[in-house]
Amino acid sequence: MNQHIKAPMMQEDAKKLRSGDYVYITGTIYTARDAAHKRMYEALEKGETLPLDVRNNIIYYMGPSPAREGRPIGSAGPTTSSRMDKYAPSLLDLGLIGMIGKGKRSDAVKEAIIRNGAVYFAAVGGAGALLSKSIKASEVIAYDDLGTEAIRKLEVEEFPVIVVIDSEGNNLYETAIEEYKTL
Amino acid sequence: MRTIDVAEITEAIKEMCIEANHFLTSDMDDAMKKATTTEKAPLGRQILCQLQDNLQIASEDMIPICQDTGMAVVFMEIGQDVHFTGGVLEDAINEGVRRGYVDGYLRKSVVKDPLIRENTKDNTPAIIHYEMVSGNQVKITVAPKGFGSENMSRVFMLKPADGIEGVKNAIMTAVKDAGPNACPPMVVGVGIGGTFEKCALMAKKALTRPVNEHSDIPYVKELEEELLDKINKTGIGPGGLGGTTTALAVNINTYPTHIAGLPVGINICCHVNRHAVRIL
Numbered sequence: 001m002n003q004h005i006k007a008p009m010m011q012e013d014a015k016k017l018r019s020g021d022y023v024y025i026t027g028t029i030y031t032a033r034d035a036a037h038k039r040m041y042e043a044l045e046k047g048e049t050l051p052l053d054v055r056n057n058i059i060y061y062m063g064p065s066p067a068r069e070g071r072p073i074g075s076a077g078p079t080t081s082s083r084m085d086k087y088a089p090s091l092l093d094l095g096l097i098g099m100i101g102k103g104k105r106s107d108a109v110k111e112a113i114i115r116n117g118a119v120y121f122a123a124v125g126g127a128g129a130l131l132s133k134s135i136k137a138s139e140v141i142a143y144d145d146l147g148t149e150a151i152r153k154l155e156v157e158e159f160p161v162i163v164v165i166d167s168e169g170n171n172l173y174e175t176a177i178e179e180y181k182t183l
Numbered sequence: 184m185r186t187i188d189v190a191e192i193t194e195a196i197k198e199m200c201i202e203a204n205h206f207l208t209s210d211m212d213d214a215m216k217k218a219t220t221t222e223k224a225p226l227g228r229q230i231l232c233q234l235q236d237n238l239q240i241a242s243e244d245m246i247p248i249c250q251d252t253g254m255a256v257v258f259m260e261i262g263q264d265v266h267f268t269g270g271v272l273e274d275a276i277n278e279g280v281r282r283g284y285v286d287g288y289l290r291k292s293v294v295k296d297p298l299i300r301e302n303t304k305d306n307t308p309a310i311i312h313y314e315m316v317s318g319n320q321v322k323i324t325v326a327p328k329g330f331g332s333e334n335m336s337r338v339f340m341l342k343p344a345d346g347i348e349g350v351k352n353a354i355m356t357a358v359k360d361a362g363p364n365a366c367p368p369m370v371v372g373v374g375i376g377g378t379f380e381k382c383a384l385m386a387k388k389a390l391t392r393p394v395n396e397h398s399d400i401p402y403v404k405e406l407e408e409e410l411l412d413k414i415n416k417t418g419i420g421p422g423g424l425g426g427t428t429t430a431l432a433v434n435i436n437t438y439p440t441h442i443a444g445l446p447v448g449i450n451i452c453c454h455v456n457r458h459a460v461r462i463l
Contacts, residue, residue, distance in 0.1 A: 063251075065247045067288070075247040079250075079251065102331070102422070122363070122423075126366045127234055129240040130237035132246055162424060176420070176425025180420055
């Protein structure tokens with residue numbers, strides 16, 4: 001089913017999304033990948049506040065290539081989500097409503113998704129040029145020294161993603177593969 | 184004896200880094216196009232069509248095909264009658280990578296130390312493999328390698344008794360474990376034989392062989408065909424979201440090995456299997 005959603009997103013809207021839905025996101029999302037997650041996690045461990053309020057927000061696991069003059073961003077596709085598995089449950093428990101990446105997640109992340117009524121989306125890996133066209137503005141809001149790994153605030157329009165793990169824990173990576181398996 | 188100024192190498196490598204990150208080679212391009220017509224899953228076809236759009240935007244607007252513009256792997260096949268002047272060859276290669284990544288708006292993805300992890304900010308150093316060959320030419324292959332798929336690559340030190348079935352199982356295990364993480368449809372590079380490091384290097388080099396060419400060795404060609412067929416029956420599909428196009432090719436290289444061993448290296452590459460080749 002095709003769905004159009006706004007970001008940030010309320011939990012009741014996240015719960016309406018089903019594994020396999022094709023979703024277009026419009027609004028504000030944030031980027032963070034390995035190094036930014038490590039820093040946020042360490043900040044939480046020290047009892048410090050995060051540079052962004054994750055509540056009801058969507059984090060895109062992405063580190064762009066540099067923008068050419070006059071463009072908001074360079075190539076901007078998803079990175080492998082499993083590297084963020086160590087950090088994701090803490091953020092979900094703080095109210096993070098969605099994650100965009102690619103690839104498998106751990107059981108701990110899946111449980112945190114269910115516990116918090118959140119959702120895990122996949123964007124098409126290796127489609128960074130195409131996906132950059134749905135990003136209208138980009139601004140570094142924290143950890144500027146991390147370069148491509150800094151936290152960016154993105155304004156997106158009809159950004160195309162697919163629901164992989166929904167709030168009930170259904171996982172498209174497991175169900176879709178079974179459908180076409182002929183071994 | 185032929186003299187080549189290393190400045191020529193620098194310039195070539197700079198251009199090749201930019202070229203490889205914006206344009207697929209024609210064999211990869213053809214394979215990706217063909218997949219849109221053979222994929223059975225509707226979502227799989229949709230993803231493959233998006234990847235077609237992505238390739239078009241990349242080449243027309245000069246936006247890298249993928250934001251992970253890779254760590255630059257450079258194969259240098261140097262004719263032994265060549266003499267380099269004007270500087271140190273290794274420095275010239277790294278300078279080419281530096282200029283390509285800085286001037287070409289490519290992402291800088293290299294950290295100076297694997298544990299301290301400070302970005303070098305110019306994507307150097309490259310991973311350079313030198314090979315001395317006959318003649319007076321230099322063949323340069325620049326293959327920027329993304330790490331989504333690199334992380335899913337494996338080396339198996341099998342026993343001779345594991346035989347060809349052991350090799351098949353190793354390859355299938357690597358591909359299944361990789362699944363959606365490696366951005367399928369993938370290209371699977373395999374090195375069988377040699378030593379621990381030789382099989383990995385053969386696997387890496389196998390990724391630079393055109394996807395429409397097979398091994399010259401009849402049983403290896405059969406193995407490539409059989410494994411491609413089997414991989415495409417796993418159901419993993421484009422983006423790992425189900426389908427019949429999980430791999431575009433399985434390229435296998437072999438080498439003599441020790442009486443006690445059967446090393447198998449499997450280097451997985453995503454659908455952005457990049458490389459540029461030039462002969463100077």
